[in-house]
Amino acid sequence: MRVRVLLAAGLALPLLAACTASGGGRTNAPATINDLVSRPIEVRPDTPSDASASKAMDNYRKFLQLENTDPRLRAEAMRRLGDLNLESGQLERMESELGQIDLMGAEAIKLYTQLLKAYPDYPRNDEVLYQLARAYETTGQPDQALATLDRLAARVPQTPQIDEVQFRRGELLFSAKRYAEAEAAYALVIHDGVHAAFYTQSLYKHGWTLFKQGKNQESLPSFAGVLDQTLLGGNVQGRLKAPEDLARASRELVDDTLRVMSITFSYLDGPQSIGQFLASYGERPYAYLLYSRLGDLYVDKQRYQDAATTDRAFVARDALSEHAPVLAMQAIEAYRKGGFSQLVLDGKREFVERYQLGSAFWRGRQPSEYPTVVKELRTNLKDVATYYHALGQSSNHIEDYREAAKWYRATLESFPNDPDSAATSELLAETLYASHQYVDAAGEYERAAYDYPKRAASGASAYAALGAYQKAEAELTGPAKTQLHMRAVESGIKFAQAFPEHPDSGGVLTRAAEDLSDAHDLPRAIEVARLVLAHRPPVDVEKQRIAWTIIGQASFDRGLFADAESAYIKARGLADPKMRADLTNRIAAAVYEQGAAKEKAGDAAGAVDDFLRVARVAPDSKIHATAQYDAAAQLINLKQWDRAIGVLEDYRREFPNDHAADVRRKLAVAYAEAKQPAQAAVEFDRIARDDKEDRAVRREALMRAADLYGKAGNETEASAALERFVAEYPVPVSDAEEVRERLATAAVKRGDPGALHWFREIVDADARAGAQRTDRTRFLAAQAQLELAAPVRDAFRRIHLVAPLKRSLAAKRKALESALAAYKAALDYHVAEVTTAATFEMAELYRTLAKDVIGSERPSRLSKDELEQYEVLLEEQAEPFDEQAIAIHESNTARARDGLYDEWVKKSYLALAELDPGRYGKTELTQDVVTTVN
Secondary structure, three states: OHHHHHHHHHHHHHHHHOOOOOOOOOOOOOOOHHHHHOOOOOOOOOOOOOHHHHHHHHHHHHHHHOOOOOHHHHHHHHHHHHHHHHHHHHHHHHHOOOOOOOHHHHHHHHHHHHHHHHOOOOOOHHHHHHHHHHHHHHOOOHHHHHHHHHHHHHHOOOOOOHHHHHHHHHHHHHHOOOHHHHHHHHHHHHHOOOOOOOHHHHHHHHHHHHHHOOOHHHHHHHHHHHHHHHHHOOOOOOOOOOHHHOOHHHHHHHHHHHHHHHHHHHHOOOHHHHHHHHHHHOOOOOHHHHHHHHHHHHHHOOOHHHHHHHHHHHHHHOOOOOOHHHHHHHHHHHHHHHOOHHHHHHHHHHHHHHHOOOOHHHOOOOHHHOHHHHHHHHHHHHHHHHHHHHHHHHHOOHHHHHHHHHHHHHHHHHOOOOOOHHHHHHHHHHHHHHOOOHHHHHHHHHHHHHOOOOOOOHHHHHHHHHHHHHHHHOOOOHHHHHHHHHHHHHHHHHHHHHOOOOOOHHHHHHHHHHHHHHOOOHHHHHHHHHHHHHOOOOOOHHHHHHHHHHHHHHHHHOOOHHHHHHHHHHHHHHOOHHHHHHHHHHHHHHHHHHHHHHHHOOOHHHHHHHHHHHHHHOOOOOOHHHHHHHHHHHHHHOOOHHHHHHHHHHHHHHOOOOOHHHHHHHHHHHHHHOOOHHHHHHHHHHHHHOOOOOHHHHHHHHHHHHHHHHHOOOHHHHHHHHHHHHHHOOOOHHHHHHHHHHHHHHHHHOOOOOHHHHHHHHHHHHHHOHHHOOHHHHHHHHHHHHHHHHHHHHHHHHOOOOOOHHHHHHHHHHHHHHHHHHHHHHHOOOOHHHHHHHHHHHHHHHHHHHHHHHOOOOOOOOOHHHHHHHHHHHHHHHHHHHHHHHHHHHHHHHHHHHOOOOHHHHHHHHHHHHHOHHHHOOHHHHHHHHHHHO
């Protein structure tokens, strides 16, 4: 509807009169409310109406001159003619002076007035009244316009135009400074909700009416409602529109709203008021604008600290907001404008702490999307770092240097590709060193030297890293120090290779080779030592000597002994006389180890050659003796006994105090294997007499000496050695018993009556053996007891029965008891072969006694009869002895049934055959027994 369009255009003019145009950022905007209200308006007139409007007006006039026309049509014609007059008059006024009262407006007023009077029930009188009010206003009659609108609101409160009517009333009342009444009019529009016409404009003007009445706090919700509509589209959870993206009218409305709200907040408690308002009104995405514009206002008034405080208040409130960095930047700028240098620094530091890359602010955000923030961050990082660096240089406080280092590091982490990164890295290293963070300083010096394109200062940085490592090492101990030292070594190698022209390059490289050698990193030590030798310009002779020595030692330690020998020879050629002896020893050691390696590889002959070569290349070397000794050992392994004996005898002659005991042992073995038992026995005897030797070794050596003396035919020395063995090593009893048995056997063999001594020793030792007694010792003791019984038996046999028989028989019987006791002692050992022998001997003792009784001397002067009776008596006397002999032999032969049939059992069978031929003299019986036993 055209009337609505014109109405909107007309209503916009007073509204725009209260609005201003302002750009973004902090500019020199008006400082008072009057400035806002009186700002000039830019008007853009519509296109002038064409001739058709004039023709239509003429037609309506002609129609009204007719009589007897339809009242409804006349009313409509009068309304249309009035609208056309009002519209045409408005367009003309927009092209001329605004205060001039035009005839068309007057005609419109006249037509509307007549229409209302003539047709009070005209259905569209609400539109007529509204247009009449417009006509009064456009012709400069605001009071009549207000009265007309009041009349319309009262008579037709339900008119579709009621929101426009109330807004128009509010505008007229506001212009008349009747702010309370204007407030009520705007409130009626607002009450109808967001769909009401001029809802946003009413909010804006409603806020102004409250502000004009001094109701500052009360005005804020209305102004905030304007921002809700323009920036959030009426949805408080909606996406925020940037003010610069709005249409011009809306942008200007937002700017002026923010401006008046800023003034309001400044009248209250500043940024604290903003927080309180949002707490009650509700959080809004445009909160940053409230703080920012208040800050702008303070800057305009040169209240710089207040401005910074306001901006910082928002940052403190929502530091992760995408707008927070901008307000933080504005705070810093406010401090700068105010000349508060320390606060500027504090602001910059706070900025970099909050917004350095990697902080919480950047989660989900890309730096490329915030170039202004990134640029400010880069500037602030450098400024903060530089400030603390300078402060540290003046105060010499470690804390200041560490603070500088912190921000230099943050600069590098945030902007690694910055053109100044190399210089920043050097500055970071300097502050780390100055703050005693030597390890970190060394790493940063290395970074400055090697991680950027080579510069004039690169070499100095690389060399400074070595000094930092040295400082750091001085504060450490143990594995940590060792680990750091190796890092320093590698840094030195890198420095020497990267900057060979540096005057200390060769020295650093040489020290690195020495350190690697000390750390037993042998391949690397050799590698670096060769770098020393290949260094250009060449290093001096002493460094070359050191390098060759390192190569020799590292090769030696790696088992590359031929290489070691060669390197040591080169080093010796460069050494002074004092060092040549040491290098000669090293050469000897390398030769020796070549022999040891061949020995390990199974090349014993080659090992011997190298061992003996030591004496030729370094006869005075410390290892000469060892080499000769080992050569002898290898010759023994090769069983080259004669050659081994020669080397060992030479060794003992040249080095009598070295390995004396072992040389004796080796010579003893060599002599023995070379079939020289006499010499071998002497060496083993020496081993046995050496109280420094292990007891077990001496014991074994003594037994070997005894054996070898025996082989050499020296029985005297052999027996002496065995007797020493028994005396010195009585335990284990079993071994000592064997030696006693050997001594007894040897004595028996040579007819030495001393054999009985050893037999008694065997028996006594077994009796004392206790837990050490074994079957073998019992057997030997049983055998020895048999041997001891033999002399007693023989003594019994040597007693002849002579007259008087009674006396000699008593002696004989006493001897019998002794012999029986000796054999019974043998029986007590329960050794089968000894038991059968002792049983046989006991039976034979009785048999012998019977025979000796029968064969005893006859008394003289006996008659024949007496002699015959005497003979009978003798037989009667002898018969029990024979029976005893038979019984004992029978007990011996009975063992055959148990599977025991040795020579003594057999002898018992034979004895029984003689004693009782009728019973035991049958050949077949003996054969049956033998068959059974076998």
